Amino acid sequence: MLLYTLRRILEFVPTIFIALTLIFVITRLVPGSPITALIGNQSVDAAQIDAITKQLGLDRPILEQYLEWLPRVVTGDFGQSLFFSAPVAEVILDRFPITFALTFMALLVTVAVGIPLGILSAMRRGGILDYFGNVLSSLGMALPPFWLGFMLMLVFAVSLQWVPASGYRPMEFGFWSWLSRLVLPVLALSVSQIGLVVRMTRSTMIEVLGMEYVAMARTKGLRERTVILRHALRNAMVQIVTVIGLVFALGLGGSVIIENVFALPGLGELITTAAIRRDYPTLEGGIFYLTLVALVINLMVDLAYAWFNPRIRYA
Amino acid sequence: MSRQGVAPGAGEPVLQLEGVEVRFPSPHGSFAVVDRLSLSVTRGEILGVVGESGCGKSMLARSIVGLVPPPGRTVGGAILFDGVDLVRLSPDERRRIRGDAIAVVPQEPMTSLNPTLRIGDQLTEVLRAHRPEMSRSQRRARALEVMEQVGIQFAGQRLAQYPHELSGGIRQRVMIAMALICGAVKLLIADEPTTALDVTIQAQILELFVRLQSEEQMTVILITHDLAVVAQTAHRVAVMYAGCIVELAPVLDLFDAPLHPYTRGLLETLPRRGASASKSHLATIAGAVPDLARPPAGCRFFNRCPHALAGICDAALPALEPVADERWVRCHRWRELPAVAAAAVGAAS
Amino acid sequence: MTPAAAEATTPSTARSALRAIRRAGPMLLSGGTVLALVVLASLFVPLLVEIDPLGIDVAQKLLPPSAEHWLGTDEFGREVLDRLIIGAHISLRVAFAATLLTAVLGIALGALSGQYRLADSIIGRFSDALLVFPGFVLAIMILAALGPSELNVVLAVVVLYVPRVIRTVRASIIEFRSADFVQAARAVGVGDMRLLVVHILPKSFGPVMVQLTFGFAWAILVEAGLSFLGLGPPPPSPSWGNMISAAREFIRTAPWIMIAPGVMITITVLSLNLIGDGLRDLVDPRLQGKVGP
Numbered sequence: 001m002l003l004y005t006l007r008r009i010l011e012f013v014p015t016i017f018i019a020l021t022l023i024f025v026i027t028r029l030v031p032g033s034p035i036t037a038l039i040g041n042q043s044v045d046a047a048q049i050d051a052i053t054k055q056l057g058l059d060r061p062i063l064e065q066y067l068e069w070l071p072r073v074v075t076g077d078f079g080q081s082l083f084f085s086a087p088v089a090e091v092i093l094d095r096f097p098i099t100f101a102l103t104f105m106a107l108l109v110t111v112a113v114g115i116p117l118g119i120l121s122a123m124r125r126g127g128i129l130d131y132f133g134n135v136l137s138s139l140g141m142a143l144p145p146f147w148l149g150f151m152l153m154l155v156f157a158v159s160l161q162w163v164p165a166s167g168y169r170p171m172e173f174g175f176w177s178w179l180s181r182l183v184l185p186v187l188a189l190s191v192s193q194i195g196l197v198v199r200m201t202r203s204t205m206i207e208v209l210g211m212e213y214v215a216m217a218r219t220k221g222l223r224e225r226t227v228i229l230r231h232a233l234r235n236a237m238v239q240i241v242t243v244i245g246l247v248f249a250l251g252l253g254g255s256v257i258i259e260n261v262f263a264l265p266g267l268g269e270l271i272t273t274a275a276i277r278r279d280y281p282t283l284e285g286g287i288f289y290l291t292l293v294a295l296v297i298n299l300m301v302d303l304a305y306a307w308f309n310p311r312i313r314y315a
Numbered sequence: 316m317s318r319q320g321v322a323p324g325a326g327e328p329v330l331q332l333e334g335v336e337v338r339f340p341s342p343h344g345s346f347a348v349v350d351r352l353s354l355s356v357t358r359g360e361i362l363g364v365v366g367e368s369g370c371g372k373s374m375l376a377r378s379i380v381g382l383v384p385p386p387g388r389t390v391g392g393a394i395l396f397d398g399v400d401l402v403r404l405s406p407d408e409r410r411r412i413r414g415d416a417i418a419v420v421p422q423e424p425m426t427s428l429n430p431t432l433r434i435g436d437q438l439t440e441v442l443r444a445h446r447p448e449m450s451r452s453q454r455r456a457r458a459l460e461v462m463e464q465v466g467i468q469f470a471g472q473r474l475a476q477y478p479h480e481l482s483g484g485i486r487q488r489v490m491i492a493m494a495l496i497c498g499a500v501k502l503l504i505a506d507e508p509t510t511a512l513d514v515t516i517q518a519q520i521l522e523l524f525v526r527l528q529s530e531e532q533m534t535v536i537l538i539t540h541d542l543a544v545v546a547q548t549a550h551r552v553a554v555m556y557a558g559c560i561v562e563l564a565p566v567l568d569l570f571d572a573p574l575h576p577y578t579r580g581l582l583e584t585l586p587r588r589g590a591s592a593s594k595s596h597l598a599t600i601a602g603a604v605p606d607l608a609r610p611p612a613g614c615r616f617f618n619r620c621p622h623a624l625a626g627i628c629d630a631a632l633p634a635l636e637p638v639a640d641e642r643w644v645r646c647h648r649w650r651e652l653p654a655v656a657a658a659a660v661g662a663a664s
Numbered sequence: 665m666t667p668a669a670a671e672a673t674t675p676s677t678a679r680s681a682l683r684a685i686r687r688a689g690p691m692l693l694s695g696g697t698v699l700a701l702v703v704l705a706s707l708f709v710p711l712l713v714e715i716d717p718l719g720i721d722v723a724q725k726l727l728p729p730s731a732e733h734w735l736g737t738d739e740f741g742r743e744v745l746d747r748l749i750i751g752a753h754i755s756l757r758v759a760f761a762a763t764l765l766t767a768v769l770g771i772a773l774g775a776l777s778g779q780y781r782l783a784d785s786i787i788g789r790f791s792d793a794l795l796v797f798p799g800f801v802l803a804i805m806i807l808a809a810l811g812p813s814e815l816n817v818v819l820a821v822v823v824l825y826v827p828r829v830i831r832t833v834r835a836s837i838i839e840f841r842s843a844d845f846v847q848a849a850r851a852v853g854v855g856d857m858r859l860l861v862v863h864i865l866p867k868s869f870g871p872v873m874v875q876l877t878f879g880f881a882w883a884i885l886v887e888a889g890l891s892f893l894g895l896g897p898p899p900p901s902p903s904w905g906n907m908i909s910a911a912r913e914f915i916r917t918a919p920w921i922m923i924a925p926g927v928m929i930t931i932t933v934l935s936l937n938l939i940g941d942g943l944r945d946l947v948d949p950r951l952q953g954k955v956g957p
């Protein structure tokens with residue numbers, strides 16, 4: 001297991017380089033340099049253009065820029081934000097807790113609802129619950145999450161006035177005041193994820209329940225509860241864990257837009273604003289940070305997968 | 316191998332099947348994979364159940380342990396085990412018998428073992444289910460004991476291993492140990508226990524079955540498609556075709572003088588002494604099992620039988636009739652058929 | 665299915681095919697009908713009725729749904745229904761173009777990497793790299809770089825979805841490369857290229873179609889999301905995402921402006937997913953849970 005962990009961590013390094021390079025390439029090599037885009041968006045005089053060009057190092061050959069940029073960003077230094085007068089890293093760290101709270105809570109809700117529903121659907125295939133789960137998951141995956149967010153807002157904030165419609169309040173102002181502003185975003189983000197998880201769990205579970213060792217467990221005279229929990233679920237978990245990682249990555253992507261809907265000042269909101277304002281350092285930093293988190297989660301999932309699966313653990 | 320044609324202590328039945336019927340629903344009405352089957356298994360015997368895949372022999376086994384996979388169901392008949400009708404028991408009462416008094420050794424030891432659990436856990440969980448009073452160390456001791464009994468070396472180490480770390484032969488021994496671990500097994504159902512193994516291991520496992528059967532005084536139902544396996548181990552043989560028993564006979568009689576055309580066909584597919592391996596390999600019975608959703612009115616073997624006679628064979632389903640001591644056959648024409656002896660005596664001896 | 669259960673139903677490969685059709689039929693039918701309605705409406709209603717998605721009439725602004733204004737009017741007095749129908753044009757056009765391009769690129773690159781080692785390692789690296797990013801974030805980055813436009817949305821969707829199609833095509837090529845019929849064809853002297861195009865690629869058609877159907881649905885969602893963020897086709901172009909985006913200011917006073925386009929997106933995506941599910945059951949029920957929206 002230790003060896004496996006080390007190997008996976010080593011594989012992790014090139015992936016990060018690829019991610020960084022891709023970020024660099026996409027933001028620099030596309031037609032229209034950031035500068036033209038900047039000019040297009042607001043009035044900037046020549047001196048300022050020069051200053052920004054220098055700051056971004058755009059006056060030098062692209063390879064040189066890359067070689068200068070890479071070691072810098074590896075240490076987490078994405079430079080100065082073009083709009084916030086602060087280092088990008090600082091701005092990001094400021095906002096990350098919000099995004100993390102949102103995606104993590106959405107993941108919890110998704111897992112808590114999706115996995116049991118998927119398991120029960122698989123166990124009572126063709127039953128009422130299965131039907132209900134199927135409708136829910138199909139619908140969940142078809143609803144645009146941001147629109148769902150507005151609909152939830154319309155019902156629970158505008159009409160019923162149970163929770164505030166949008167905005168963010170740090171936890172210092174009280175737990176409920178913090179949580180009440182996150183309930184709707186979390187729900188909006190979870191619904192489509194739940195659909196995915198229900199489906200994946202269901203099909204994995206059906207596959208596992210058809211395995212011979214499950215039949216054998218019954219033949220041995222084990223109680224049905226033991227058969228399901230110890231034999232079926234344990235094996236299904238191997239694949240369900242992978243789904244959880246996938247869902248978290250999806251949630252990070254989805255949070256970008258949900259934060260926008262609910263005016264949550266998180267990383268996603270930062271990225272979209274940076275994208276629209278062409279604040280490249282911030283954009284690069286934000287995207288890299290989100291990607292990094294997704295990668296770390298993926299790594300953890302891989303390790304969990306190995307832990308559930310002795311064949312890999314000892315390989 | 317010390318073994319007579321008839322089981323020791325013959326007469327007293329352990330298991331009596333009376334008109335057992337297993338049905339599966341289908342869009343064209345349900346069909347019977349086991350069709351009103353009656354059979355009596357004597358204490359201490361090894362009964363071979365033979366037939367091609369799809370003849371219902373595995374479903375028969377599942378029906379006995381009460382685990383016919385849904386949507387299939389045992390819809391009728393009685394399964395008397397030590398005088399108690401299993402069909403009438405509650406699900407939990409049936410569960411208590413499974414793995415304890417009636418145990419199953421499956422076909423595929425690899426897929427029947429849970430890849431994520433240690434061998435030791437998979438063995439001792441049987442005790443946890445059936446002997447809750449035993450302590451952890453008692454369970455472990457019993458596991459070691461039974462593993463030794465089935466000839467597994469380094470038992471202590473094996474307990475901590477995972478299935479993929481064991482060879483096929485050892486895995487099958489583990490499955491057998493699992494069947495014996497409660498120490499009270501009266502009926503062992505082995506469903507193609509050697510099919511997944513290579514030939515040398517096959518012989519070892521079959522020998523183990525014969526040895527354990529006399530050691531443990533248990534009754535064995537050996538399900539297989541391979542007559543050679545039956546020849547080596549069984550006392551009595553039931554040949555199944557399309558959900559019915561077509562011939563039932565002591566093993567030597569069956570190989571000496573098969574009565575049913577299907578049995579003869581099966582015997583002809585066996586490699587014969589003197590025949591070249593490749594040639595005998597090709598011998599199979601032509602044709603396919605009839606669609607059980609619309610069973611023919613007459614003999615179910617009609618479409619494949621070389622002796623089929625229209626007007627007689629397809630008119631009515633022949634009954635399983637007694638033809639001699641301990642011998643039964645289901646064929647309208649068995650009397651008229653030329654005695655074909657010695658078809659596969661080589662394989663039987 | 666356990667072997668024993670398989671044993672019980674052996675004579676029924678045809679029967680299980682029948683069951684697949686019976687299961688898939690209703691899904692394909694309902695999904696197909698709804699989708700056809702959406703497409704036909706967007707194509708033919710503008711020909712039959714005078715439609716003016718951009719016609720500003722301030723006197724008629726923010727009117728709730730009524731007999732005259734079936735779905736109400738927006739903040740400029742434009743008919744929500746008219747805009748919805750034209751919005752269908754844009755959303756479906758973008759998604760369709762993206763799917764088509766994804767198909768062409770995905771099949772070509774997938775075939776290459778299934779066939780040649782070198783191509784495989786290069787293409788494989790690239791698709792892995794693209795899959796590293798949380799999907800939507802990559803799209804945002806691409807649009808931030810290229811600027812918001814219909815074409816760039818298409819490109820972003822293609823970049824995001826192509827790796828998945830490549831994987832599917834590659835997997836089925838590798839699966840079939842060693843199949844008997846391919847070996848036989850090779851023995852007879854059929855050339856590599858012909859082997860690939862005539863014998864192997866058609867086999868991957870089923871799974872690829874299934875995936876593209878889900879891809880189509882997904883493209884609609886992505887387009888809507890990007891438009892909502894202001895990175896899609898620029899306003900006043902009434903794409904469904906733009907309509908939702910513009911309506912957020914009026915969510916309290918005129919919620920109908922927002923409800924209508926969202927419902928349209930949901931219906932369209934749902935029907936596409938249903939078609940995808942149905943196709944998958946027809947092609948290979950084992951794919952359930954492995955290929956999906």
Ligand code: SF4
Pocket residue numbers: 575576577614615616617620621622623624628633645646647648649
């Ligand atoms: S009854 Fe007729 S068809 Fe059936 S086995 Fe006997 S001879 Fe053959």
